[in-house]
Amino acid sequence: MQEASAINKEHDKPPQITRGFWLTALLILMFIANPLTAFAYFTSPDVIVSVHPKATIGIVYFFGVMSTINFAIAVGIWCWKKWAVYGMYLSVAIAFVINIYLGVGILGALFGLVGGLVIFLTTRNRWQWFN
Incomplete structure (x- = not known):
């Protein structure tokens, strides 16, 4: 009878919350790169x-502000906040539009979407942990 009780307790445990390698790696990269980029x-x-x-100087300063916001977004994703995931999507969309305007080219602008794609792929199966 004790064995059955122990098995039931195993099933009652909440699942272990893990970020996974790719989400952790991207967030650590964001923790390092965004402050450095904002500084530049x-x-x-x-x-x-x-x-x-x-x-223009205004666009460059706007990118500095966006880098600062992206650091906060990374902190939010680290803390399992849905607003941060949506903020990441908005941030990469804004950067994409500005990069096209600046003449970076479609391939260069698309490369900027990689972070948003990684966030999507690494959070979609963990969405229940976000609040």
Whole structure:
């Protein structure tokens, strides 16, 4: 009888919440890259404008703000927040549009969507853990 009780207790345990390798790797990359990118955008906007002639100082500062927001989004995803996943989708969509405007080219702009795709693929089977 004790054995049956032990088996039932095993089934009553909630599933172990795990991020998985790819989600963890992307979030750690975001924790490192976004502050560095924001720093570069805020401290050297003229360098970025010289590389992308269609870019204005305002767009460069906007990208700096977006990098800062993306850091907060990464923290939110780490903490299992749905708003952060939706924020990631919005962020990559905005970056895609601006990259097309800047003349990065369709392939370069599509490369910017990879983060959103990885977030989608790595969170869809874990969605029940997000609140």
